[in-house]
Amino acid sequence: MKKISAFKIYALVSFLIISFLSGIVIKPHFILTDNPSQRVRYVLGGFNFEHSLTAIFICLMVYLLLEFFEGGFKDEK
Template sequence: MKKFSSFRVYSLFTFLVMTFLSGIVVKPYFILTDNPSQRVQYVLGEFNFVHSLATVFICLIVYLILEFFENGGFKDEK
């Protein structure tokens, strides 16, 4: 049975976190106050599934490329 490498665990965990974070939408709300530091407040909006799906495809391609080169890349079979 093949063991899990730390590369696979860390890369898959990182890609899952990136996928989740890419879908979160942060919206700025502008408030009219006398204090300039309080004029903009950032509020979490909805979850954007399209951005998350695009990140899944990008991370999958990067993971497959990294996995390919970790295993030695192209090998001449004679």
């Protein structure tokens, strides 16, 4: 039975977190006040599934590249 390495667990969990966070949409709302530090408020604007799918695809490609070259290159010394 092949052992699951810590690299695989760490990579998959971090890629899932990145893909979830990339789908969150934050919208700015501008408020007319005299205080410049209170003029912009950021509000959660929903979840963009398309951005999340794009992040999953990119993370999957990076993971497969890392998995493929885990042993290093053949010409490497």
